[in-house]
Amino acid sequence: xxxxxxxxxxxxxxxxxxxxxxxxxxxxxxxxxxxxxxxxxxxxxxxxxxxxxxxxxxxxxxxxxxxxxxxxxxxxxxxxxxxxxxxxxxxxxxxxxxxxxxxxxxxxxxxxxxxxxxxxxxxxxxxxxxxxxxxxxxxxxxxxxxxxxxxxxxxxxxxxxxxxxxxxxxxxxxxxxxxxxxxxxxxxxxxxxxxxxxx
Numbered sequence: 529x530x531x532x533x534x535x536x537x538x539x540x541x542x543x544x545x546x547x548x549x550x551x552x553x554x555x556x557x558x559x560x561x562x563x564x565x566x567x568x569x570x571x572x573x574x575x576x577x578x579x580x581x582x583x584x585x586x587x588x589x590x591x592x593x594x595x596x597x598x599x600x601x602x603x604x605x606x607x608x609x610x611x612x613x614x615x616x617x618x619x620x621x622x623x624x625x626x627x628x629x630x631x632x633x634x635x636x637x638x639x640x641x642x643x644x645x646x647x648x649x650x651x652x653x654x655x656x657x658x659x660x661x662x663x664x665x666x667x668x669x670x671x672x673x674x675x676x677x678x679x680x681x682x683x684x685x686x687x688x689x690x691x692x693x694x695x696x697x698x699x700x701x702x703x704x705x706x707x708x709x710x711x712x713x714x715x716x717x718x719x720x721x722x723x724x725x726x727x
Contacts, residue, residue, distance in 0.1 A: 532560040537629075539622050544633060551637040559636075561629065581612045659726055666722060669715070677710035 529545045548557050585601060592599050606612050684705060 530556070530558045534561065534563055537561060537563075537622050537625055540626055540629060543626065544629070547630065547633055548637065551641060563625075575614045576606070577612050577614060581606050581609065584609050584612065662722075663726065666719065670719060673715055673719075676713055677706055680709050680713075681706040 529548050531541055531544050533541055533544075544559075584606075588601060589599055591597075
């Protein structure tokens with residue numbers, strides 16, 4: 529669990545982690561808590577560093593004159609200058625915030641659990657459909673597999689006859705070749721393994 533909290537609320541991190549771990553047993557959870565202030569509270573949060581602003585303006589105007597640039601600095605330019613406007617967080621009573629935070633976190637965890645359940649059902653349906661298709665293929669393979677060695681024997685015999693090899697393969701040599709092929713093409717272990725995977 530990785531939760532980013534405002535400094536004043538870091539004491540709530542262990543409670544949040546405990547709550548999350550009760551709902552989620554595996555995986556990573558990353559979150560952030562932000563406090564948005566409105567109304568008169570906003571004015572108490574913002575301060576302007578006037579000395580920093582003056583120093584920047586003086587230097588920027590000096591450079592503009594030296595380079596022959598137009599002096600088009602405005603109040604809006606101050607916002608982009610680092611360190612001129614400071615946003616101070618309002619000191620919050622962590623206990624007062626906890627009741628809101630806990631409620632929000634519980635709602636988020638319920639929504640997450642529902643979403644994971646829906647996702648799980650979708651994956652389950654897809655896997656079952658794929659398993660059904662694979663089982664059909666496996667049934668076909670099980671029917672065909674025993675006759676592969678015999679088909680190979682006939683094919684080998686026909687090729688030897690077509691090639692006109694004098695004397696061909698005697699029955700003992702042919703049987704050895706077919707037996708070797710049958711051993712190499714035996715897939716019974718793979719069939720058993722695939723059925724166990726389906727299980």
